[in-house]
Amino acid sequence: MKVLIVEDDALHRSYLNEAVRTALPECDAVLESENGRLGEIEARKLRAEFIVMDLQMSERNGIEAARTIWRERPDTKILFWSNYSDEAYVRGVSRIVPEGATYGYVLKSTSEERLKLALRSVFLESQCVIDREVRGIQQKGMGSGHGLSDAEYEILVDVALGLTDKTIASRKKLSLRTVQNRLQQLYEKLEVYQETGDDESRYNLRTRAVAVALMRRVLNASAVERAERDLQDDAD
Amino acid sequence: MKVLIVEDDALHRSYLNEAVRTALPECDAVLESENGRLGEIEARKLRAEFIVMDLQMSERNGIEAARTIWRERPDTKILFWSNYSDEAYVRGVSRIVPEGATYGYVLKSTSEERLKLALRSVFLESQCVIDREVRGIQQKGMGSGHGLSDAEYEILVDVALGLTDKTIASRKKLSLRTVQNRLQQLYEKLEVYQETGDDESRYNLRTRAVAVALMRRVLNASAVERAERDLQDDAD
DNA sequence: CAATGATCTGCGGGTTCCCGCAGGACAAGC
DNA sequence: GCTTGTCCTGCGGGAACCCGCAGATCATTG
Numbered sequence: 449m450k451v452l453i454v455e456d457d458a459l460h461r462s463y464l465n466e467a468v469r470t471a472l473p474e475c476d477a478v479l480e481s482e483n484g485r486l487g488e489i490e491a492r493k494l495r496a497e498f499i500v501m502d503l504q505m506s507e508r509n510g511i512e513a514a515r516t517i518w519r520e521r522p523d524t525k526i527l528f529w530s531n532y533s534d535e536a537y538v539r540g541v542s543r544i545v546p547e548g549a550t551y552g553y554v555l556k557s558t559s560e561e562r563l564k565l566a567l568r569s570v571f572l573e574s575q576c577v578i579d580r581e582v583r584g585i586q587q588k589g590m591g592s593g594h595g596l597s598d599a600e601y602e603i604l605v606d607v608a609l610g611l612t613d614k615t616i617a618s619r620k621k622l623s624l625r626t627v628q629n630r631l632q633q634l635y636e637k638l639e640v641y642q643e644t645g646d647d648e649s650r651y652n653l654r655t656r657a658v659a660v661a662l663m664r665r666v667l668n669a670s671a672v673e674r675a676e677r678d679l680q681d682d683a684d
Numbered sequence: 685m686k687v688l689i690v691e692d693d694a695l696h697r698s699y700l701n702e703a704v705r706t707a708l709p710e711c712d713a714v715l716e717s718e719n720g721r722l723g724e725i726e727a728r729k730l731r732a733e734f735i736v737m738d739l740q741m742s743e744r745n746g747i748e749a750a751r752t753i754w755r756e757r758p759d760t761k762i763l764f765w766s767n768y769s770d771e772a773y774v775r776g777v778s779r780i781v782p783e784g785a786t787y788g789y790v791l792k793s794t795s796e797e798r799l800k801l802a803l804r805s806v807f808l809e810s811q812c813v814i815d816r817e818v819r820g821i822q823q824k825g826m827g828s829g830h831g832l833s834d835a836e837y838e839i840l841v842d843v844a845l846g847l848t849d850k851t852i853a854s855r856k857k858l859s860l861r862t863v864q865n866r867l868q869q870l871y872e873k874l875e876v877y878q879e880t881g882d883d884e885s886r887y888n889l890r891t892r893a894v895a896v897a898l899m900r901r902v903l904n905a906s907a908v909e910r911a912e913r914d915l916q917d918d919a920d
Numbered sequence: 921c922a923a924t925g926a927t928c929t930g931c932g933g934g935t936t937c938c939c940g941c942a943g944g945a946c947a948a949g950c
Numbered sequence: 951g952c953t954t955g956t957c958c959t960g961c962g963g964g965a966a967c968c969c970g971c972a973g974a975t976c977a978t979t980g
Contacts, residue, residue, distance in 0.1 A: 609891075612888050651846045655894060656845070
């Protein structure tokens with residue numbers, strides 16, 4: 449049994465290494481990579497079955513790395529180990545996990561016990577382990593209150609990329625008006641409106657929505673980057 | 685001599701603690717806070733002269749904490765200790781450092797030696813120490829090539845907040861047309877234009893500029909948050 | 921002084937956005 | 951069947967945007 453660690457912070461890397469060794473005595477090799485790009489290569493070379501991986505790394509972040517790894521072998525078990533439970537990351541992860549794959553998502557702030565437990569649960573028992581806090585974020589998506597539906601999130605990303613309504617319409621095969629309707633929904637969900645209708649201090653709703661999404665951590669730079677690549681890709 | 689550590693990651697916190705104790709044997713107390721808000725309170729209570737502090741923390745980030753601390757006692761010596769050298773952070777820091785204050789900016793990836801050296805230089809010799817990599821980013825601002833001037837950065841932030849041209853004009857006491865001119869400059873610097881002028885795949889320049897700035901790390905969520913607070917403040 | 925350049929400002933137009941109103945498609949329920 | 955609800959679509963107008971053209975200010979330089 450071999451475990452691959454993908455993490456760019458040296459301190460956390462050695463901490464993880466130690467945790468893996470003590471939590472999984474049946475493991476006979478622990479490999480390390482220090483960013484997503486190297487992680488992918490190592491995983492391919494190793495045919496790794498068990499990976500624990502950071503999100504937010506410099507070269508290529510965890511989500512992108514995980515996506516290509518899972519594309520090659522969907523049965524790989526991956527434990528994500530992240531600083532934050534931002535909606536953008538949580539959404540990003542659950543968007544790429546293949547049908548029936550087992551994975552975990554634990555925060556770096558959780559205790560060593562919980563981490564070790566998660567390692568055993570995910571790797572040995574093929575059980576998905578998601579931190580309570582992360583779970584909360586995940587469900588906001590469906591909950592009636594605020595929290596964006598998939599359609600709304602999609603359009604948010606397109607807008608954040610800087611596309612026009614018309615472009616979005618043709619990409620998504622929708623009428624212009626439909627796109628604008630969805631934008632309207634999005635504005636409501638994000639509670640974006642013209643503010644003091646007076647004469648001053650108005651907003652450009654489109655960019656304001658992006659700002660609010662950023663501040664609420666619904667969106668972040670790496671989500672935009674991922675969308676950008678997808679855009680370049682299907683530009684053929 | 686007392687040193688205050690403000691850092692939300694437990695591992696890094698204890699690593700820092702150790703580094704401070706060995707690098708500064710003349711130091712007789714090392715205190716710790718685990719986010720910006722608590723750090724401010726602790727600094728005030730302690731009348732701390734020496735602080736080493738993380739940027740990107742949950743409750744209140746390092747830049748905001750440093751700003752209030754420096755407002756109360758501008759002679760406080762602060763060593764920033766950050767994961768990234770994003771332009772947004774570098775700019776954020778140099779924007780708040782008071783006249784003649786001494787500070788440092790080192791990356792978490794630098795060696796233990798360099799860290800200890802920086803601790804001694806900043807705290808004992810009142811010498812500013814800025815990592816080479818960070819320095820590079822800092823100078824891009826003035827360098828002829830790309831890299832935004834202050835005027836351009838200012839307008840970028842206002843746009844990213846979601847303000848209208850007109851609103852920006854009245855806030856900055858400029859004519860509408862001037863604001864639009866600066867936007868034009870900004871678009872050029874960010875290399876943002878309509879792309880394939882054909883019929884498809886056009887951009888909304890305004891939001892596209894924000895997207896590009898995000899991807900180039902000129903802007904990030906906390907920069908937007910800071911701007912948002914400033915906006916609320918001078919709304920009187 | 922004249923000349924050059926950078927910056928601010930106004931005008932005018934074409935385009936895009938924001939959004940109310942209104943009609944059509946389709947499903948669920950009394 | 952009729953109603954109610956949700957979603958997509960078109961029309962039209964007012965506002966905001968992008969931007970070329972042009973005049974005005976101000977600093978620098980030969």
